[in-house]
Amino acid sequence: MAKTTFKGSIMLNPVPAVLITSRNLEGKDNVFTVGWVGTACTKPPMVTVAIRPERLSHEYIKEGNSFVVNLASTNLVKAVDYCGVRGGRTTDKFKDMNLTLSEAEQINCGVINECPVAFECVVKSITPLGSHDLFLAEVVKCHVDEELIDEKGKIHFDKADLLAYSHGEYFGINPTPLGSFGYSVRKKPISKKSADFLEVSALNNKINTNSTTRDKKSNTSKNTSKRTSKSANDKNNNSKKNLTSSKSTKANKSKSKKRTRI
Numbered sequence: 001m002a003k004t005t006f007k008g009s010i011m012l013n014p015v016p017a018v019l020i021t022s023r024n025l026e027g028k029d030n031v032f033t034v035g036w037v038g039t040a041c042t043k044p045p046m047v048t049v050a051i052r053p054e055r056l057s058h059e060y061i062k063e064g065n066s067f068v069v070n071l072a073s074t075n076l077v078k079a080v081d082y083c084g085v086r087g088g089r090t091t092d093k094f095k096d097m098n099l100t101l102s103e104a105e106q107i108n109c110g111v112i113n114e115c116p117v118a119f120e121c122v123v124k125s126i127t128p129l130g131s132h133d134l135f136l137a138e139v140v141k142c143h144v145d146e147e148l149i150d151e152k153g154k155i156h157f158d159k160a161d162l163l164a165y166s167h168g169e170y171f172g173i174n175p176t177p178l179g180s181f182g183y184s185v186r187k188k189p190i191s192k193k194s195a196d197f198l199e200v201s202a203l204n205n206k207i208n209t210n211s212t213t214r215d216k217k218s219n220t221s222k223n224t225s226k227r228t229s230k231s232a233n234d235k236n237n238n239s240k241k242n243l244t245s246s247k248s249t250k251a252n253k254s255k256s257k258k259r260t261r262i
């Protein structure tokens with residue numbers, strides 16, 4: 001594939017577009033939009049956020065030494081954009097975008113009720129990089145909308161309809177998975193549809209072979225009339241149909257008990 005080269009720039013796409021809430025020492029809350037957020041470590045759970053020093057949020061997060069990352073669904077796209085183009089010094093972004101807060105559990109900060117997932121973070125270090133300062137923070141508490149959790153406790157992020165940001169535009173995520181972790185090396189259980197198809201094809205092949213043998217035999221008999229042969233064919237066809245459906249029903253039953261792996 002032919003490629004054009006550019007000078008070094010930020011090409012990581014897509015990224016999540018999240019809302020980060022913070023609280024200063026006077027107890028004032030602020031919210032701003034962040035695209036430069038990333039996972040840094042799983043044990044302990046750590047994230048990074050790159051923030052320009054001129055942001056009000058930079059000041060609040062430094063003062064409070066903590067923040068909350070609120071994941072946004074596509075229905076919050078307007079709020080996400082607004083909180084990313086309006087500064088908290090001159091605007092009450094919560095009021096303008098009808099965003100409401102609950103108290104965080106582990107830190108002194110607000111959690112946005114309208115967001116399906118949020119996590120509380122404690123700042124561990126701040127590294128000046130140039131245009132942005134890199135905040136490395138430990139995740140100390142996670143909040144997940146109960147509607148996303150099934151009876152086994154599994155979180156279904158696909159149902160959260162999360163927002164992505166790519167090259168200046170907002171997108172939803174196609175909820176149909178293209179694969180799951182490790183699927184490229186995993187032996188897949190055969191799908192019911194393919195299993196049925198294979199079963200029926202194999203059976204039809206068998207029936208065709210049998211009927212060809214029978215046809216050959218009957219062709220050698222001179223006394224066989226056209227009418228008799230037609231009714232024999234009809235019977236044969238009927239028996240094909242019957243066999244096919246009864247076998248495939250049997251196959252379905254046995255498959256429902258035990259799935260074949262290939």
Ligand SMILES: Cc1cc2nc3c(=O)[nH]c(=O)nc-3n(C[C@H](O)[C@H](O)[C@H](O)COP(=O)(O)O)c2cc1C
Nearest residue numbers: 032033034035036051052055056057084086087088
């Ligand atoms: C999609 C999007 C992503 C953004 N990502 C970042 C970011 O990662 N870091 C940053 O400092 N500003 C980012 N911004 C800009 C701030 O959100 C914006 O300047 C905001 O008004 C700052 O608000 P504040 O001054 O109240 O903190 C982003 C803006 C948008 C729209």
